[in-house]
Amino acid sequence: MSEQPLWKQIQPGGIGVNPGSTDRVQTGDWRTEVPVIDFERCTHCMICWVDCPDTSFEVADSKLVAVDLKHCKGCGICAQVCPVKCIDMVPDSAADRDTEPSENGAG
Amino acid sequence: MTLKLRELSLAPDLFGNGHGLCAGCAESVSVRQILAALENPPVVALATGCLEVSTTRFPDTTWKVPLIHSAFENAATTIGGVEAAYKALVRKGRMEDRPLTFLVFGGDGATYDIGFQWLSGALERGHKFIYICLNNEGYMNTGIQRSSATLLGAWTTTTPSGDARSGKPEWHKDMTKIIAAHGIPYVAQAASHNWKDLMTKVRKAEQADGPSFINVLTPCDRGWRFEPEKTMEVSQLMVEAGLWPLYEVVEGKWKMTGARQKKRPVMDALLSQKRFSHITKNADDATIAAIQAKVDEEWDALLALCAIPDTQ
Ligand SMILES: Cc1ncc(C[n+]2csc(CCOP(=O)(O)OP(=O)(O)O)c2C)c(N)n1
Ligand code: SF4
Ligand code: SF4
Ligand code: SF4
Ligand SMILES: [Mg+2]
Numbered sequence: 001m002s003e004q005p006l007w008k009q010i011q012p013g014g015i016g017v018n019p020g021s022t023d024r025v026q027t028g029d030w031r032t033e034v035p036v037i038d039f040e041r042c043t044h045c046m047i048c049w050v051d052c053p054d055t056s057f058e059v060a061d062s063k064l065v066a067v068d069l070k071h072c073k074g075c076g077i078c079a080q081v082c083p084v085k086c087i088d089m090v091p092d093s094a095a096d097r098d099t100e101p102s103e104n105g106a107g
Numbered sequence: 108m109t110l111k112l113r114e115l116s117l118a119p120d121l122f123g124n125g126h127g128l129c130a131g132c133a134e135s136v137s138v139r140q141i142l143a144a145l146e147n148p149p150v151v152a153l154a155t156g157c158l159e160v161s162t163t164r165f166p167d168t169t170w171k172v173p174l175i176h177s178a179f180e181n182a183a184t185t186i187g188g189v190e191a192a193y194k195a196l197v198r199k200g201r202m203e204d205r206p207l208t209f210l211v212f213g214g215d216g217a218t219y220d221i222g223f224q225w226l227s228g229a230l231e232r233g234h235k236f237i238y239i240c241l242n243n244e245g246y247m248n249t250g251i252q253r254s255s256a257t258l259l260g261a262w263t264t265t266t267p268s269g270d271a272r273s274g275k276p277e278w279h280k281d282m283t284k285i286i287a288a289h290g291i292p293y294v295a296q297a298a299s300h301n302w303k304d305l306m307t308k309v310r311k312a313e314q315a316d317g318p319s320f321i322n323v324l325t326p327c328d329r330g331w332r333f334e335p336e337k338t339m340e341v342s343q344l345m346v347e348a349g350l351w352p353l354y355e356v357v358e359g360k361w362k363m364t365g366a367r368q369k370k371r372p373v374m375d376a377l378l379s380q381k382r383f384s385h386i387t388k389n390a391d392d393a394t395i396a397a398i399q400a401k402v403d404e405e406w407d408a409l410l411a412l413c414a415i416p417d418t419q
Pocket of ligand 5: 241
């Protein structure tokens, strides 16, 4: 859990000053299934990227590189929309994760 | 106008991650697609709803664009004020004159119901902005209450289903047609499963000479009672059954942008959502027949507006 700001640090009008700062919230903790991509078959069409509700595909130079496991909620949309069906949803267990559960966005 | 996903994926995302929207929520899918389609830097106003509440949890924000929130009902007026203030500051030489896109995201509750007069006024005053309605057919953020966008027969927490009642008794308001009657330069209906159609419409709205409005069907897995991975499929079924036709009205000219023929009976779409399970359990249910009859009637009326002969 990151530190809450002191009242003196809050901007007048409650203006947020850290664009995209929910990035620190580990919504990957919600997941019960994880997408596994067969990169041998992936055509880098980017349809999974454009349909992901959680901005959870890492892309470099127009190529799909990885799933952002800190944020992916395991909804399974990507596996449904992939035209070549190269994404498998497999059961995920917290024990497989290399990060400690942190603030999970609940509440 | 070209829309190539590989090229679009090179640009940094303007909507981040770590937000609190449900897994599989269509709202963030459409918001990401809309922001990615824009050619100008956006300035965004939000109405209260799932999107605003889940992406702006103080002191954090999911957004990487200038964003203003005031209340549930008046996002259209707020962006109208922002647009007018920008023009005034440019006129006084206090801000650089560059193309910006003023944008509103409001839910169906915010748009069809509580924000209706505010939106109507801002459109009539001719502010140059794009209003996006994220239509999930209910007040989802406060616990799935009915709105005037909710389909006939749908279960919500305020239109229960049981012995005495069978979901929502009324037909919904046709908001897109009502907005088209304002005579603004660009009006359209889109749905979250069809990124190309939605993004093309956003680009046209951005080029429009005046206010524009896009009503986007954004299925809510939580409120419509379906599994999160089915969001795109449900959206597609709604369109294919004629429950949400894809079309645009450009300078008063109506045009279908999706199929000109309905591909399926409404039952196919209703079966994909458990909010209709009390009526779909009986194929002869009178509400299903009523929905089908009304959809057929509205489809014919839309074809007539688009001056496309009905070939069915
Ligand atoms: C004036 C006012 N009335 C009621 C509310 C409570 N409220 C917050 S969000 C919401 C429902 C939003 O529904 P909708 O606009 O359809 O957005 P959704 O959550 O479905 O995306 C309500 C009733 C409020 N914030 N302000
Ligand atoms: S499972 Fe859902 S959240 Fe995860 S990468 Fe796929 S579409 Fe995105
Ligand atoms: S949708 Fe499938 S083929 Fe296309 S980029 Fe994603 S994983 Fe690769
Ligand atoms: S309740 Fe519905 S609209 Fe709200 S976040 Fe969940 S899926 Fe999205
Ligand atoms: Mg809603």
